[in-house]
Amino acid sequence: MSESDAVNASRRRFVATTAAAVGAVMGAAVGVPALGYLASPALEAGGSDAWVPLGNLESFSTQQPTPFSFTRSKTSGWRKSTRSYTVYVIRNADGVRVLSSRCTHLSCRVTWHEEQNAFTCPCHDAQFGPQGEVLYGPPPKPLEEYETKIEDGALLIRVVEA
Amino acid sequence: MASKLIGWLDERTGIVGVYKTVFDRKIPRVNWWFTLGSASLFLFSIQVVTGILLTVYYVPSPEHAYDSVQYIMTGVQFGWLIRGVHHWAASLMVLTVFLHMLRVFFYGAYKYPREITWVTGVVLLLATLGMGFTGYLLPWNQKAYWATTVGTSIAGTVPGIGDFILRALRGGADLSAMTLTRFFAAHVWMLPLVILAVISVHLYLVIRNGISAAPKDDE
CATH class of the missing domain: 2.102.10.10 (Rieske [2Fe-2S] iron-sulphur domain)
Incomplete structure:
Protein backbone atom coordinates (compact mmCIF):
# COMPACT_ATOMS: atom_id res chain seq x y z
CA MET A 1 0.00 0.00 0.00
CA SER A 2 1.50 3.31 -1.06
CA GLU A 3 1.28 6.46 0.98
CA SER A 4 -1.42 8.04 -1.18
CA ASP A 5 -3.54 4.87 -0.92
CA ALA A 6 -3.32 5.10 2.86
CA VAL A 7 -4.37 8.76 2.74
CA ASN A 8 -7.28 7.84 0.45
CA ALA A 9 -8.37 5.01 2.74
CA SER A 10 -8.36 7.18 5.86
CA ARG A 11 -10.13 9.95 3.97
CA ARG A 12 -12.82 7.50 2.87
CA ARG A 13 -13.28 6.32 6.43
CA PHE A 14 -13.55 9.94 7.57
CA VAL A 15 -16.16 10.75 4.92
CA ALA A 16 -18.17 7.61 5.72
CA THR A 17 -18.09 8.25 9.48
CA THR A 18 -19.00 11.92 9.05
CA ALA A 19 -21.85 11.06 6.68
CA ALA A 20 -23.20 8.49 9.15
CA ALA A 21 -22.94 10.93 12.07
CA VAL A 22 -24.60 13.80 10.19
CA GLY A 23 -27.27 11.38 8.98
CA ALA A 24 -27.95 10.22 12.55
CA VAL A 25 -28.26 13.82 13.78
CA MET A 26 -30.60 14.70 10.93
CA GLY A 27 -32.63 11.54 11.50
CA ALA A 28 -33.05 12.44 15.16
CA ALA A 29 -33.89 16.05 14.26
CA VAL A 30 -36.78 14.76 12.16
CA GLY A 31 -37.62 11.63 14.15
CA VAL A 32 -38.05 13.13 17.62
CA PRO A 33 -40.47 15.89 16.52
CA ALA A 34 -42.29 13.32 14.36
CA LEU A 35 -42.89 11.06 17.35
CA GLY A 36 -44.02 14.01 19.48
CA TYR A 37 -46.32 15.10 16.67
CA LEU A 38 -47.95 11.68 16.38
CA ALA A 39 -48.23 11.13 20.14
CA SER A 40 -49.45 14.70 20.80
CA PRO A 41 -53.19 13.94 21.30
CA ALA A 42 -52.34 11.03 23.62
CA LEU A 43 -50.18 13.26 25.81
CA GLU A 44 -52.73 16.06 26.23
CA ALA A 45 -54.09 16.51 29.73
CA GLY A 46 -57.63 17.21 28.53
CA GLY A 47 -60.65 16.18 30.59
CA MET B 1 -19.83 -8.78 13.97
CA ALA B 2 -21.15 -6.11 11.62
CA SER B 3 -19.08 -7.39 8.71
CA LYS B 4 -20.27 -10.94 9.44
CA LEU B 5 -23.90 -9.77 9.31
CA ILE B 6 -23.28 -7.83 6.09
CA GLY B 7 -21.60 -10.92 4.62
CA TRP B 8 -24.58 -13.06 5.58
CA LEU B 9 -27.00 -10.56 4.02
CA ASP B 10 -24.85 -10.11 0.92
CA GLU B 11 -24.72 -13.85 0.25
CA ARG B 12 -28.51 -13.85 0.09
CA THR B 13 -29.30 -10.43 -1.43
CA GLY B 14 -26.21 -9.09 -3.23
CA ILE B 15 -26.58 -5.92 -1.18
CA VAL B 16 -22.86 -5.06 -1.25
CA GLY B 17 -22.91 -5.04 -5.04
CA VAL B 18 -25.92 -2.73 -5.00
CA TYR B 19 -24.21 -0.41 -2.51
CA LYS B 20 -21.01 -0.29 -4.60
CA THR B 21 -22.95 0.35 -7.81
CA VAL B 22 -24.94 3.19 -6.26
CA PHE B 23 -22.43 4.86 -3.92
CA ASP B 24 -18.95 3.78 -5.03
CA ARG B 25 -19.38 4.47 -8.73
CA LYS B 26 -16.62 6.38 -10.50
CA ILE B 27 -17.37 10.00 -11.27
CA PRO B 28 -15.37 12.61 -13.18
CA ARG B 29 -13.88 15.63 -11.40
CA VAL B 30 -16.90 17.87 -10.87
CA ASN B 31 -17.99 20.84 -8.76
CA TRP B 32 -20.74 21.75 -6.30
CA TRP B 33 -23.29 22.43 -9.05
CA PHE B 34 -23.35 18.66 -9.56
CA THR B 35 -24.91 18.14 -6.10
CA LEU B 36 -28.23 19.79 -7.02
CA GLY B 37 -29.81 16.48 -8.09
CA SER B 38 -28.99 14.90 -4.74
CA ALA B 39 -30.24 18.03 -2.99
CA SER B 40 -33.55 17.74 -4.86
CA LEU B 41 -33.83 14.06 -3.93
CA PHE B 42 -33.14 14.89 -0.28
CA LEU B 43 -35.79 17.62 -0.28
CA PHE B 44 -38.27 15.24 -1.90
CA SER B 45 -37.64 12.72 0.91
CA ILE B 46 -38.25 15.50 3.45
CA GLN B 47 -41.51 16.33 1.69
CA VAL B 48 -42.65 12.70 1.75
CA VAL B 49 -42.00 12.37 5.49
CA THR B 50 -43.46 15.73 6.54
CA GLY B 51 -46.34 15.38 4.05
CA ILE B 52 -47.37 12.00 5.43
CA LEU B 53 -47.25 13.46 8.94
CA LEU B 54 -49.44 16.42 7.90
CA THR B 55 -52.18 14.11 6.60
CA VAL B 56 -52.55 12.72 10.13
CA TYR B 57 -54.38 15.93 11.15
CA TYR B 58 -55.26 17.70 7.88
CA VAL B 59 -58.80 17.40 6.50
CA PRO B 60 -59.44 18.24 2.81
CA SER B 61 -62.92 19.71 3.21
CA PRO B 62 -63.92 23.39 2.98
CA GLU B 63 -65.52 23.19 6.45
CA HIS B 64 -62.47 21.80 8.18
CA ALA B 65 -59.34 22.43 6.10
CA TYR B 66 -58.54 25.84 7.58
CA ASP B 67 -59.34 24.80 11.16
CA SER B 68 -57.33 21.62 10.87
CA VAL B 69 -54.31 23.58 9.64
CA GLN B 70 -54.72 26.05 12.52
CA TYR B 71 -54.86 23.08 14.87
CA ILE B 72 -51.63 21.68 13.39
CA MET B 73 -49.98 25.08 13.94
CA THR B 74 -51.17 25.69 17.50
CA GLY B 75 -52.57 22.49 19.01
CA VAL B 76 -50.21 19.72 17.97
CA GLN B 77 -46.73 19.35 19.40
CA PHE B 78 -44.13 20.22 16.74
CA GLY B 79 -47.00 20.80 14.28
CA TRP B 80 -45.61 24.26 13.44
CA LEU B 81 -42.23 22.62 12.75
CA ILE B 82 -43.55 19.83 10.53
CA ARG B 83 -45.69 22.24 8.49
CA GLY B 84 -42.92 24.85 8.42
CA VAL B 85 -40.41 22.35 7.08
CA HIS B 86 -42.93 21.15 4.47
CA HIS B 87 -43.57 24.76 3.41
CA TRP B 88 -39.92 25.82 3.13
CA ALA B 89 -38.64 22.56 1.65
CA ALA B 90 -41.35 22.90 -1.02
CA SER B 91 -40.09 26.32 -2.09
CA LEU B 92 -36.49 25.18 -1.88
CA MET B 93 -37.21 22.06 -3.94
CA VAL B 94 -38.61 24.11 -6.82
CA LEU B 95 -35.41 26.16 -6.67
CA THR B 96 -33.00 23.19 -6.57
CA VAL B 97 -34.85 21.31 -9.31
CA PHE B 98 -34.76 24.40 -11.51
CA LEU B 99 -31.07 25.09 -10.85
CA HIS B 100 -30.35 21.39 -11.49
CA MET B 101 -31.98 21.78 -14.89
CA LEU B 102 -29.92 24.90 -15.63
CA ARG B 103 -26.72 23.08 -14.63
CA VAL B 104 -27.48 20.17 -16.96
CA PHE B 105 -28.40 22.59 -19.73
CA PHE B 106 -25.34 24.82 -19.50
CA TYR B 107 -22.90 21.88 -19.18
CA GLY B 108 -24.55 20.19 -22.18
CA ALA B 109 -25.11 17.11 -20.04
CA TYR B 110 -28.41 16.29 -21.76
CA LYS B 111 -26.64 15.08 -24.92
CA TYR B 112 -26.12 11.49 -26.13
CA PRO B 113 -26.46 9.05 -24.38
CA ARG B 114 -28.39 10.96 -21.69
CA GLU B 115 -31.43 12.24 -23.64
CA ILE B 116 -33.86 10.00 -21.74
CA THR B 117 -32.43 11.19 -18.41
CA TRP B 118 -33.20 14.75 -19.57
CA VAL B 119 -36.73 13.87 -20.67
CA THR B 120 -37.53 12.16 -17.37
CA GLY B 121 -36.03 15.21 -15.66
CA VAL B 122 -38.45 17.46 -17.53
CA VAL B 123 -41.34 15.29 -16.28
CA LEU B 124 -39.96 15.63 -12.73
CA LEU B 125 -39.67 19.42 -13.07
CA LEU B 126 -43.29 19.69 -14.26
CA ALA B 127 -44.51 17.31 -11.53
CA THR B 128 -42.65 19.37 -8.92
CA LEU B 129 -44.37 22.54 -10.17
CA GLY B 130 -47.67 20.60 -10.08
CA MET B 131 -46.99 19.70 -6.45
CA GLY B 132 -46.39 23.37 -5.69
CA PHE B 133 -49.60 24.41 -7.46
CA THR B 134 -51.85 21.76 -5.85
CA GLY B 135 -50.27 22.07 -2.39
CA TYR B 136 -50.77 25.83 -2.37
CA LEU B 137 -54.57 25.44 -2.25
CA LEU B 138 -54.72 22.99 0.64
CA PRO B 139 -54.52 25.46 3.60
CA TRP B 140 -57.78 26.91 2.19
CA ASN B 141 -57.02 30.46 3.31
CA GLN B 142 -57.54 33.63 1.30
CA LYS B 143 -54.15 33.47 -0.41
CA ALA B 144 -54.66 29.82 -1.35
CA TYR B 145 -58.18 30.43 -2.65
CA TRP B 146 -57.32 33.40 -4.83
CA ALA B 147 -54.01 32.00 -6.06
CA THR B 148 -55.86 28.93 -7.31
CA THR B 149 -58.63 31.08 -8.77
CA VAL B 150 -56.01 32.98 -10.76
CA GLY B 151 -53.98 29.85 -11.65
CA THR B 152 -56.95 27.90 -12.94
CA SER B 153 -58.20 30.99 -14.83
CA ILE B 154 -54.84 31.18 -16.59
CA ALA B 155 -55.23 27.52 -17.59
CA GLY B 156 -58.69 28.49 -18.87
CA THR B 157 -57.24 30.89 -21.44
CA VAL B 158 -56.04 28.03 -23.67
CA PRO B 159 -57.78 28.51 -27.06
CA GLY B 160 -60.64 26.12 -27.77
CA ILE B 161 -60.31 23.68 -24.89
CA GLY B 162 -59.60 26.30 -22.22
CA ASP B 163 -63.04 26.11 -20.64
CA PHE B 164 -62.83 22.33 -20.45
CA ILE B 165 -59.39 22.49 -18.78
CA LEU B 166 -60.66 25.05 -16.29
CA ARG B 167 -63.65 22.89 -15.37
CA ALA B 168 -61.52 19.76 -15.19
CA LEU B 169 -59.07 21.47 -12.83
CA ARG B 170 -61.78 22.98 -10.63
CA GLY B 171 -64.16 20.04 -10.78
CA GLY B 172 -66.87 22.46 -11.95
CA ALA B 173 -67.23 26.08 -12.98
CA ASP B 174 -66.16 27.53 -9.62
CA LEU B 175 -63.62 26.83 -6.94
CA SER B 176 -65.38 24.55 -4.47
CA ALA B 177 -65.13 21.45 -2.29
CA MET B 178 -64.63 19.54 -5.55
CA THR B 179 -61.52 21.58 -6.30
CA LEU B 180 -60.09 21.04 -2.83
CA THR B 181 -60.54 17.26 -2.86
CA ARG B 182 -59.15 16.78 -6.35
CA PHE B 183 -56.15 18.99 -5.61
CA PHE B 184 -55.63 16.96 -2.45
CA ALA B 185 -55.81 13.67 -4.39
CA ALA B 186 -53.35 15.02 -6.95
CA HIS B 187 -51.05 16.34 -4.24
CA VAL B 188 -50.86 13.24 -2.04
CA TRP B 189 -51.49 10.35 -4.46
CA MET B 190 -51.13 11.04 -8.17
CA LEU B 191 -48.17 13.40 -8.39
CA PRO B 192 -46.09 11.72 -5.63
CA LEU B 193 -46.48 8.33 -7.31
CA VAL B 194 -45.52 9.82 -10.67
CA ILE B 195 -42.51 11.49 -9.07
CA LEU B 196 -41.42 8.30 -7.29
CA ALA B 197 -41.69 6.22 -10.44
CA VAL B 198 -39.89 8.75 -12.63
CA ILE B 199 -37.18 9.36 -10.02
CA SER B 200 -36.49 5.62 -10.13
CA VAL B 201 -35.97 5.72 -13.89
CA HIS B 202 -33.98 8.97 -13.66
CA LEU B 203 -31.64 7.53 -11.00
CA TYR B 204 -31.27 4.23 -12.82
CA LEU B 205 -30.15 6.13 -15.93
CA VAL B 206 -27.79 8.36 -13.95
CA ILE B 207 -26.14 5.27 -12.47
CA ARG B 208 -26.14 3.29 -15.71
CA ASN B 209 -24.68 6.02 -17.92
CA GLY B 210 -22.56 7.73 -15.29
CA ILE B 211 -22.49 11.51 -15.05
CA SER B 212 -20.87 13.62 -17.73
CA ALA B 213 -17.64 15.48 -17.07
CA ALA B 214 -17.57 19.25 -17.24
CA PRO B 215 -16.73 20.29 -20.83
CA LYS B 216 -13.10 21.36 -21.35
CA ASP B 217 -12.06 24.76 -22.68
CA ASP B 218 -11.05 23.42 -26.09
CA GLU B 219 -14.26 21.50 -26.70
Whole structure:
Protein backbone atom coordinates (compact mmCIF):
# COMPACT_ATOMS: atom_id res chain seq x y z
CA MET A 1 0.00 0.00 0.00
CA SER A 2 1.50 3.31 -1.06
CA GLU A 3 1.28 6.46 0.98
CA SER A 4 -1.42 8.04 -1.18
CA ASP A 5 -3.54 4.87 -0.92
CA ALA A 6 -3.32 5.10 2.86
CA VAL A 7 -4.37 8.76 2.74
CA ASN A 8 -7.28 7.84 0.45
CA ALA A 9 -8.37 5.01 2.74
CA SER A 10 -8.36 7.18 5.86
CA ARG A 11 -10.13 9.95 3.97
CA ARG A 12 -12.82 7.50 2.87
CA ARG A 13 -13.28 6.32 6.43
CA PHE A 14 -13.55 9.94 7.57
CA VAL A 15 -16.16 10.75 4.92
CA ALA A 16 -18.17 7.61 5.72
CA THR A 17 -18.09 8.25 9.48
CA THR A 18 -19.00 11.92 9.05
CA ALA A 19 -21.85 11.06 6.68
CA ALA A 20 -23.20 8.49 9.15
CA ALA A 21 -22.94 10.93 12.07
CA VAL A 22 -24.60 13.80 10.19
CA GLY A 23 -27.27 11.38 8.98
CA ALA A 24 -27.95 10.22 12.55
CA VAL A 25 -28.26 13.82 13.78
CA MET A 26 -30.60 14.70 10.93
CA GLY A 27 -32.63 11.54 11.50
CA ALA A 28 -33.05 12.44 15.16
CA ALA A 29 -33.89 16.05 14.26
CA VAL A 30 -36.78 14.76 12.16
CA GLY A 31 -37.62 11.63 14.15
CA VAL A 32 -38.05 13.13 17.62
CA PRO A 33 -40.47 15.89 16.52
CA ALA A 34 -42.29 13.32 14.36
CA LEU A 35 -42.89 11.06 17.35
CA GLY A 36 -44.02 14.01 19.48
CA TYR A 37 -46.32 15.10 16.67
CA LEU A 38 -47.95 11.68 16.38
CA ALA A 39 -48.23 11.13 20.14
CA SER A 40 -49.45 14.70 20.80
CA PRO A 41 -53.19 13.94 21.30
CA ALA A 42 -52.34 11.03 23.62
CA LEU A 43 -50.18 13.26 25.81
CA GLU A 44 -52.73 16.06 26.23
CA ALA A 45 -54.09 16.51 29.73
CA GLY A 46 -57.63 17.21 28.53
CA GLY A 47 -60.65 16.18 30.59
CA SER A 48 -62.92 18.33 32.68
CA ASP A 49 -64.45 18.35 36.12
CA ALA A 50 -67.60 20.41 36.49
CA TRP A 51 -70.71 20.79 38.64
CA VAL A 52 -73.74 20.54 36.35
CA PRO A 53 -77.05 21.99 37.65
CA LEU A 54 -80.11 19.76 37.14
CA GLY A 55 -82.66 22.31 38.39
CA ASN A 56 -84.86 22.62 41.45
CA LEU A 57 -84.64 19.57 43.70
CA GLU A 58 -88.37 19.80 44.54
CA SER A 59 -89.28 19.31 40.87
CA PHE A 60 -88.05 15.72 40.90
CA SER A 61 -90.49 12.91 41.67
CA THR A 62 -90.20 11.05 44.95
CA GLN A 63 -92.04 8.03 43.50
CA GLN A 64 -90.00 7.03 40.47
CA PRO A 65 -86.46 7.50 39.16
CA THR A 66 -86.66 10.52 36.85
CA PRO A 67 -84.52 10.74 33.72
CA PHE A 68 -82.68 13.99 33.06
CA SER A 69 -80.77 14.64 29.85
CA PHE A 70 -78.20 17.27 29.07
CA THR A 71 -75.34 17.83 26.65
CA ARG A 72 -71.87 19.13 27.23
CA SER A 73 -69.67 20.59 24.52
CA LYS A 74 -66.29 19.11 23.90
CA THR A 75 -63.39 20.09 21.65
CA SER A 76 -61.58 17.27 19.89
CA GLY A 77 -58.63 18.75 18.04
CA TRP A 78 -60.06 21.27 15.58
CA ARG A 79 -63.65 20.15 15.99
CA LYS A 80 -66.27 21.16 18.55
CA SER A 81 -68.81 18.49 19.32
CA THR A 82 -71.34 17.71 22.02
CA ARG A 83 -71.63 14.70 24.23
CA SER A 84 -75.07 13.86 25.56
CA TYR A 85 -75.78 12.47 28.98
CA THR A 86 -78.83 10.93 30.57
CA VAL A 87 -78.89 10.53 34.33
CA TYR A 88 -81.61 9.25 36.68
CA VAL A 89 -82.56 11.27 39.75
CA ILE A 90 -83.81 9.06 42.58
CA ARG A 91 -85.46 10.93 45.41
CA ASN A 92 -86.88 9.47 48.61
CA ALA A 93 -87.01 10.09 52.35
CA ASP A 94 -83.28 9.36 52.72
CA GLY A 95 -82.34 12.11 50.30
CA VAL A 96 -81.35 12.16 46.66
CA ARG A 97 -79.12 9.97 44.52
CA VAL A 98 -78.20 10.50 40.88
CA LEU A 99 -77.25 7.47 38.79
CA SER A 100 -75.62 7.27 35.40
CA SER A 101 -77.65 5.56 32.67
CA ARG A 102 -74.49 3.94 31.35
CA CYS A 103 -74.59 0.16 31.77
CA THR A 104 -71.51 -1.02 33.63
CA HIS A 105 -71.23 -4.01 31.30
CA LEU A 106 -70.48 -2.51 27.88
CA SER A 107 -71.69 1.11 28.11
CA CYS A 108 -75.14 0.76 26.50
CA ARG A 109 -77.85 3.09 27.84
CA VAL A 110 -80.23 1.66 30.42
CA THR A 111 -83.83 2.91 30.75
CA TRP A 112 -86.25 2.84 33.68
CA HIS A 113 -89.20 0.45 33.32
CA GLU A 114 -91.85 1.16 35.91
CA GLU A 115 -93.79 -2.08 35.41
CA GLN A 116 -90.62 -4.14 36.05
CA ASN A 117 -89.45 -1.80 38.81
CA ALA A 118 -86.01 -1.98 37.22
CA PHE A 119 -83.53 -0.32 34.85
CA THR A 120 -83.08 -2.57 31.85
CA CYS A 121 -80.30 -2.61 29.33
CA PRO A 122 -81.31 -3.28 25.70
CA CYS A 123 -77.99 -4.87 24.77
CA HIS A 124 -77.76 -7.95 26.98
CA ASP A 125 -80.99 -7.96 28.97
CA ALA A 126 -79.30 -6.80 32.14
CA GLN A 127 -81.46 -5.44 34.95
CA PHE A 128 -80.62 -3.02 37.73
CA GLY A 129 -82.82 -2.37 40.77
CA PRO A 130 -84.31 1.03 41.76
CA GLN A 131 -81.08 1.92 43.60
CA GLY A 132 -78.85 0.80 40.71
CA GLU A 133 -77.94 -2.60 42.16
CA VAL A 134 -77.44 -5.49 39.71
CA LEU A 135 -80.49 -7.76 39.61
CA TYR A 136 -79.79 -9.84 36.56
CA GLY A 137 -77.30 -10.25 33.71
CA PRO A 138 -73.63 -9.66 33.04
CA PRO A 139 -72.88 -6.21 34.58
CA PRO A 140 -69.99 -6.48 37.05
CA LYS A 141 -70.95 -3.40 39.11
CA PRO A 142 -74.01 -1.37 40.10
CA LEU A 143 -74.85 1.74 38.05
CA GLU A 144 -72.38 4.53 38.68
CA GLU A 145 -73.45 7.25 41.04
CA TYR A 146 -72.70 10.96 40.69
CA GLU A 147 -71.51 13.09 43.57
CA THR A 148 -74.34 15.53 44.39
CA LYS A 149 -74.82 18.78 46.23
CA ILE A 150 -77.72 21.13 46.87
CA GLU A 151 -77.25 24.86 46.44
CA ASP A 152 -80.18 27.26 47.04
CA GLY A 153 -82.61 24.41 46.49
CA ALA A 154 -81.00 23.41 43.19
CA LEU A 155 -79.54 19.97 42.61
CA LEU A 156 -76.05 19.77 41.10
CA ILE A 157 -73.99 16.78 40.07
CA ARG A 158 -70.27 16.52 39.55
CA VAL A 159 -69.43 15.39 36.02
CA VAL A 160 -65.85 14.25 35.53
CA GLU A 161 -64.73 13.55 31.99
CA ALA A 162 -61.56 11.72 31.13
CA MET B 1 -19.83 -8.78 13.97
CA ALA B 2 -21.15 -6.11 11.62
CA SER B 3 -19.08 -7.39 8.71
CA LYS B 4 -20.27 -10.94 9.44
CA LEU B 5 -23.90 -9.77 9.31
CA ILE B 6 -23.28 -7.83 6.09
CA GLY B 7 -21.60 -10.92 4.62
CA TRP B 8 -24.58 -13.06 5.58
CA LEU B 9 -27.00 -10.56 4.02
CA ASP B 10 -24.85 -10.11 0.92
CA GLU B 11 -24.72 -13.85 0.25
CA ARG B 12 -28.51 -13.85 0.09
CA THR B 13 -29.30 -10.43 -1.43
CA GLY B 14 -26.21 -9.09 -3.23
CA ILE B 15 -26.58 -5.92 -1.18
CA VAL B 16 -22.86 -5.06 -1.25
CA GLY B 17 -22.91 -5.04 -5.04
CA VAL B 18 -25.92 -2.73 -5.00
CA TYR B 19 -24.21 -0.41 -2.51
CA LYS B 20 -21.01 -0.29 -4.60
CA THR B 21 -22.95 0.35 -7.81
CA VAL B 22 -24.94 3.19 -6.26
CA PHE B 23 -22.43 4.86 -3.92
CA ASP B 24 -18.95 3.78 -5.03
CA ARG B 25 -19.38 4.47 -8.73
CA LYS B 26 -16.62 6.38 -10.50
CA ILE B 27 -17.37 10.00 -11.27
CA PRO B 28 -15.37 12.61 -13.18
CA ARG B 29 -13.88 15.63 -11.40
CA VAL B 30 -16.90 17.87 -10.87
CA ASN B 31 -17.99 20.84 -8.76
CA TRP B 32 -20.74 21.75 -6.30
CA TRP B 33 -23.29 22.43 -9.05
CA PHE B 34 -23.35 18.66 -9.56
CA THR B 35 -24.91 18.14 -6.10
CA LEU B 36 -28.23 19.79 -7.02
CA GLY B 37 -29.81 16.48 -8.09
CA SER B 38 -28.99 14.90 -4.74
CA ALA B 39 -30.24 18.03 -2.99
CA SER B 40 -33.55 17.74 -4.86
CA LEU B 41 -33.83 14.06 -3.93
CA PHE B 42 -33.14 14.89 -0.28
CA LEU B 43 -35.79 17.62 -0.28
CA PHE B 44 -38.27 15.24 -1.90
CA SER B 45 -37.64 12.72 0.91
CA ILE B 46 -38.25 15.50 3.45
CA GLN B 47 -41.51 16.33 1.69
CA VAL B 48 -42.65 12.70 1.75
CA VAL B 49 -42.00 12.37 5.49
CA THR B 50 -43.46 15.73 6.54
CA GLY B 51 -46.34 15.38 4.05
CA ILE B 52 -47.37 12.00 5.43
CA LEU B 53 -47.25 13.46 8.94
CA LEU B 54 -49.44 16.42 7.90
CA THR B 55 -52.18 14.11 6.60
CA VAL B 56 -52.55 12.72 10.13
CA TYR B 57 -54.38 15.93 11.15
CA TYR B 58 -55.26 17.70 7.88
CA VAL B 59 -58.80 17.40 6.50
CA PRO B 60 -59.44 18.24 2.81
CA SER B 61 -62.92 19.71 3.21
CA PRO B 62 -63.92 23.39 2.98
CA GLU B 63 -65.52 23.19 6.45
CA HIS B 64 -62.47 21.80 8.18
CA ALA B 65 -59.34 22.43 6.10
CA TYR B 66 -58.54 25.84 7.58
CA ASP B 67 -59.34 24.80 11.16
CA SER B 68 -57.33 21.62 10.87
CA VAL B 69 -54.31 23.58 9.64
CA GLN B 70 -54.72 26.05 12.52
CA TYR B 71 -54.86 23.08 14.87
CA ILE B 72 -51.63 21.68 13.39
CA MET B 73 -49.98 25.08 13.94
CA THR B 74 -51.17 25.69 17.50
CA GLY B 75 -52.57 22.49 19.01
CA VAL B 76 -50.21 19.72 17.97
CA GLN B 77 -46.73 19.35 19.40
CA PHE B 78 -44.13 20.22 16.74
CA GLY B 79 -47.00 20.80 14.28
CA TRP B 80 -45.61 24.26 13.44
CA LEU B 81 -42.23 22.62 12.75
CA ILE B 82 -43.55 19.83 10.53
CA ARG B 83 -45.69 22.24 8.49
CA GLY B 84 -42.92 24.85 8.42
CA VAL B 85 -40.41 22.35 7.08
CA HIS B 86 -42.93 21.15 4.47
CA HIS B 87 -43.57 24.76 3.41
CA TRP B 88 -39.92 25.82 3.13
CA ALA B 89 -38.64 22.56 1.65
CA ALA B 90 -41.35 22.90 -1.02
CA SER B 91 -40.09 26.32 -2.09
CA LEU B 92 -36.49 25.18 -1.88
CA MET B 93 -37.21 22.06 -3.94
CA VAL B 94 -38.61 24.11 -6.82
CA LEU B 95 -35.41 26.16 -6.67
CA THR B 96 -33.00 23.19 -6.57
CA VAL B 97 -34.85 21.31 -9.31
CA PHE B 98 -34.76 24.40 -11.51
CA LEU B 99 -31.07 25.09 -10.85
CA HIS B 100 -30.35 21.39 -11.49
CA MET B 101 -31.98 21.78 -14.89
CA LEU B 102 -29.92 24.90 -15.63
CA ARG B 103 -26.72 23.08 -14.63
CA VAL B 104 -27.48 20.17 -16.96
CA PHE B 105 -28.40 22.59 -19.73
CA PHE B 106 -25.34 24.82 -19.50
CA TYR B 107 -22.90 21.88 -19.18
CA GLY B 108 -24.55 20.19 -22.18
CA ALA B 109 -25.11 17.11 -20.04
CA TYR B 110 -28.41 16.29 -21.76
CA LYS B 111 -26.64 15.08 -24.92
CA TYR B 112 -26.12 11.49 -26.13
CA PRO B 113 -26.46 9.05 -24.38
CA ARG B 114 -28.39 10.96 -21.69
CA GLU B 115 -31.43 12.24 -23.64
CA ILE B 116 -33.86 10.00 -21.74
CA THR B 117 -32.43 11.19 -18.41
CA TRP B 118 -33.20 14.75 -19.57
CA VAL B 119 -36.73 13.87 -20.67
CA THR B 120 -37.53 12.16 -17.37
CA GLY B 121 -36.03 15.21 -15.66
CA VAL B 122 -38.45 17.46 -17.53
CA VAL B 123 -41.34 15.29 -16.28
CA LEU B 124 -39.96 15.63 -12.73
CA LEU B 125 -39.67 19.42 -13.07
CA LEU B 126 -43.29 19.69 -14.26
CA ALA B 127 -44.51 17.31 -11.53
CA THR B 128 -42.65 19.37 -8.92
CA LEU B 129 -44.37 22.54 -10.17
CA GLY B 130 -47.67 20.60 -10.08
CA MET B 131 -46.99 19.70 -6.45
CA GLY B 132 -46.39 23.37 -5.69
CA PHE B 133 -49.60 24.41 -7.46
CA THR B 134 -51.85 21.76 -5.85
CA GLY B 135 -50.27 22.07 -2.39
CA TYR B 136 -50.77 25.83 -2.37
CA LEU B 137 -54.57 25.44 -2.25
CA LEU B 138 -54.72 22.99 0.64
CA PRO B 139 -54.52 25.46 3.60
CA TRP B 140 -57.78 26.91 2.19
CA ASN B 141 -57.02 30.46 3.31
CA GLN B 142 -57.54 33.63 1.30
CA LYS B 143 -54.15 33.47 -0.41
CA ALA B 144 -54.66 29.82 -1.35
CA TYR B 145 -58.18 30.43 -2.65
CA TRP B 146 -57.32 33.40 -4.83
CA ALA B 147 -54.01 32.00 -6.06
CA THR B 148 -55.86 28.93 -7.31
CA THR B 149 -58.63 31.08 -8.77
CA VAL B 150 -56.01 32.98 -10.76
CA GLY B 151 -53.98 29.85 -11.65
CA THR B 152 -56.95 27.90 -12.94
CA SER B 153 -58.20 30.99 -14.83
CA ILE B 154 -54.84 31.18 -16.59
CA ALA B 155 -55.23 27.52 -17.59
CA GLY B 156 -58.69 28.49 -18.87
CA THR B 157 -57.24 30.89 -21.44
CA VAL B 158 -56.04 28.03 -23.67
CA PRO B 159 -57.78 28.51 -27.06
CA GLY B 160 -60.64 26.12 -27.77
CA ILE B 161 -60.31 23.68 -24.89
CA GLY B 162 -59.60 26.30 -22.22
CA ASP B 163 -63.04 26.11 -20.64
CA PHE B 164 -62.83 22.33 -20.45
CA ILE B 165 -59.39 22.49 -18.78
CA LEU B 166 -60.66 25.05 -16.29
CA ARG B 167 -63.65 22.89 -15.37
CA ALA B 168 -61.52 19.76 -15.19
CA LEU B 169 -59.07 21.47 -12.83
CA ARG B 170 -61.78 22.98 -10.63
CA GLY B 171 -64.16 20.04 -10.78
CA GLY B 172 -66.87 22.46 -11.95
CA ALA B 173 -67.23 26.08 -12.98
CA ASP B 174 -66.16 27.53 -9.62
CA LEU B 175 -63.62 26.83 -6.94
CA SER B 176 -65.38 24.55 -4.47
CA ALA B 177 -65.13 21.45 -2.29
CA MET B 178 -64.63 19.54 -5.55
CA THR B 179 -61.52 21.58 -6.30
CA LEU B 180 -60.09 21.04 -2.83
CA THR B 181 -60.54 17.26 -2.86
CA ARG B 182 -59.15 16.78 -6.35
CA PHE B 183 -56.15 18.99 -5.61
CA PHE B 184 -55.63 16.96 -2.45
CA ALA B 185 -55.81 13.67 -4.39
CA ALA B 186 -53.35 15.02 -6.95
CA HIS B 187 -51.05 16.34 -4.24
CA VAL B 188 -50.86 13.24 -2.04
CA TRP B 189 -51.49 10.35 -4.46
CA MET B 190 -51.13 11.04 -8.17
CA LEU B 191 -48.17 13.40 -8.39
CA PRO B 192 -46.09 11.72 -5.63
CA LEU B 193 -46.48 8.33 -7.31
CA VAL B 194 -45.52 9.82 -10.67
CA ILE B 195 -42.51 11.49 -9.07
CA LEU B 196 -41.42 8.30 -7.29
CA ALA B 197 -41.69 6.22 -10.44
CA VAL B 198 -39.89 8.75 -12.63
CA ILE B 199 -37.18 9.36 -10.02
CA SER B 200 -36.49 5.62 -10.13
CA VAL B 201 -35.97 5.72 -13.89
CA HIS B 202 -33.98 8.97 -13.66
CA LEU B 203 -31.64 7.53 -11.00
CA TYR B 204 -31.27 4.23 -12.82
CA LEU B 205 -30.15 6.13 -15.93
CA VAL B 206 -27.79 8.36 -13.95
CA ILE B 207 -26.14 5.27 -12.47
CA ARG B 208 -26.14 3.29 -15.71
CA ASN B 209 -24.68 6.02 -17.92
CA GLY B 210 -22.56 7.73 -15.29
CA ILE B 211 -22.49 11.51 -15.05
CA SER B 212 -20.87 13.62 -17.73
CA ALA B 213 -17.64 15.48 -17.07
CA ALA B 214 -17.57 19.25 -17.24
CA PRO B 215 -16.73 20.29 -20.83
CA LYS B 216 -13.10 21.36 -21.35
CA ASP B 217 -12.06 24.76 -22.68
CA ASP B 218 -11.05 23.42 -26.09
CA GLU B 219 -14.26 21.50 -26.70
